[in-house]
Amino acid sequence: MWCVPATAAERSDLKVHQSPNRAPVKIVKVTAERFAFSPSEIVVEKGTVIEFHLTSEDTDHGFRIIGTPVDVAIPKRRRGVTVVTYTAVEAGRFIIECSRPCGAGHTAMRATLIVK
Amino acid sequence: MSSLNKLARLNFLAVCGLLWAGGPALAQTPANPSREGVPTLSGYMELHLNKEQAQPTATDLHRFVLMIGHSFSDRLKFWSEVEVEHALVEGGEESGEVAVEQAYIDLMVHRRLNLRAGMVLVPVGIQNERHEPPTFNGVERTFVDTVIVPTTWRDTGAGVFGELGGGLSYRAYVLPGLDATGFSADEGIKGGRQQGARADASEPAIAGRLEFRRGGLTSGASFWRGGSGFGLTRLTIETPGVGVGSLDARYRRGRHELRGQWSMVTIDGAGDLNRALQQQSGINPNVASRLLGAYAEAATRVSPNAWTHEVVVFGRYEKFDTQNRMPDGYLPLAEFQRSAVVVGATYYPDPDVAFKFDVVRARNKSGVVRAPWQINAGIGWWF
Numbered sequence A: 001m002w003c004v005p006a007t008a009a010e011r012s013d014l015k016v017h018q019s020p021n022r023a024p025v026k027i028v029k030v031t032a033e034r035f036a037f038s039p040s041e042i043v044v045e046k047g048t049v050i051e052f053h054l055t056s057e058d059t060d061h062g063f064r065i066i067g068t069p070v071d072v073a074i075p076k077r078r079r080g081v082t083v084v085t086y087t088a089v090e091a092g093r094f095i096i097e098c099s100r101p102c103g104a105g106h107t108a109m110r111a112t113l114i115v116k
Numbered sequence B: 001m002s003s004l005n006k007l008a009r010l011n012f013l014a015v016c017g018l019l020w021a022g023g024p025a026l027a028q029t030p031a032n033p034s035r036e037g038v039p040t041l042s043g044y045m046e047l048h049l050n051k052e053q054a055q056p057t058a059t060d061l062h063r064f065v066l067m068i069g070h071s072f073s074d075r076l077k078f079w080s081e082v083e084v085e086h087a088l089v090e091g092g093e094e095s096g097e098v099a100v101e102q103a104y105i106d107l108m109v110h111r112r113l114n115l116r117a118g119m120v121l122v123p124v125g126i127q128n129e130r131h132e133p134p135t136f137n138g139v140e141r142t143f144v145d146t147v148i149v150p151t152t153w154r155d156t157g158a159g160v161f162g163e164l165g166g167g168l169s170y171r172a173y174v175l176p177g178l179d180a181t182g183f184s185a186d187e188g189i190k191g192g193r194q195q196g197a198r199a200d201a202s203e204p205a206i207a208g209r210l211e212f213r214r215g216g217l218t219s220g221a222s223f224w225r226g227g228s229g230f231g232l233t234r235l236t237i238e239t240p241g242v243g244v245g246s247l248d249a250r251y252r253r254g255r256h257e258l259r260g261q262w263s264m265v266t267i268d269g270a271g272d273l274n275r276a277l278q279q280q281s282g283i284n285p286n287v288a289s290r291l292l293g294a295y296a297e298a299a300t301r302v303s304p305n306a307w308t309h310e311v312v313v314f315g316r317y318e319k320f321d322t323q324n325r326m327p328d329g330y331l332p333l334a335e336f337q338r339s340a341v342v343v344g345a346t347y348y349p350d351p352d353v354a355f356k357f358d359v360v361r362a363r364n365k366s367g368v369v370r371a372p373w374q375i376n377a378g379i380g381w382w383f
């Protein structure tokens, strides 16, 4: 098990890793832009370790998977990538929402994570 | 060690501690603790300097907008936008305005079907719903989004929204209609917006938008269809029906962006409306039965990739005709058959701060009334 510390200055490239295991690792690139995530639907097999690479096309956004502790900031356009790892241990549909106010359509800025 | 570094070290220890303690099978950064239950504050501002031909140079804090949001729960959200326009509001004098532009509650039911009620933005065109100043080029909003689609167009209403899969999403609302006594020759239906202020809801409207997103492409089709009453005025004619249709697209690839919009407004019974309003006030408003506008814009980031600061140059061509078709017995005024070329640049020291400059060369079909040129500079920021 290892962790990489994240200082405020390194915020745009956060990495806190799960211990290496044999579960498949899937890199999922997600782009945030007022007022949508792209892709807006992510499908993985149960047990997959998902490494989300999060970037923005405009302002700061948030990336929160409701019902899990995942809630990270996505830096502004061309200000870096947030990398966050989540192990999909539970099957079901998880709602991802923008957790940082980003404008007039913020409340509806959502995506879905489907764990089969 | 700076206090920031100390804080980061503490966060790091806390996350490692969580993992050692056999916490959830997940690794997470501590960067953004949940804001659940805490109201959020954000907003935007626009400061403009406008020089129009044959007019004095003017400066204007055009918009000062605060947005307050709150999550009652994961399913119940509140969002609002309060705006002060032109910085100063004084009783009984023509100056600025204070307006609630949005104030609604979202009830998240299902990905495909959610409910919304309150003061909402009419989902027509690009800029009505996306008007934070760093999101568009040019100091002022487009002419099409001013005299054809009357931004910021909002009203009290209720409706549904959701995602349909495959990059498709939609919004549809029921809203009060317009006040036809405010229609005009030069600005179309803009003066007829009721804006949620004791609105006459006896002539309801429906509005909707279907949006498609994939890769760098966002395209949308929107409509508004409804009646228009006469406010407190008594007129003995049928209330005119109004329709608005709009198609738009934005495409971004690397440092380049293209966007365009086509919008049309139809007003039924415009002839009767002109006659009735003329009888009452003595002035023929010369309201058209059809208004038409379109624009195309190309923009490119000219600053090198190595810079975090960005410089974007753009050019836009607009056609906007608020007298595109006239009712029988009324003639179009050529001065309202207009077009404009807008060229300019935007400097972003930060993606949320835009220093803007543009030159506008407007034209019209009139041989008598010349369209003025304009030079605009402005600062817009979002926080």
Ligand SMILES: [Cu+2]
Binding pocket: A032, A033, A034, A035, A060, A061, A062, A098, A099, A100, A101, A102, A106, A109
């Ligand atoms: Cu957002």
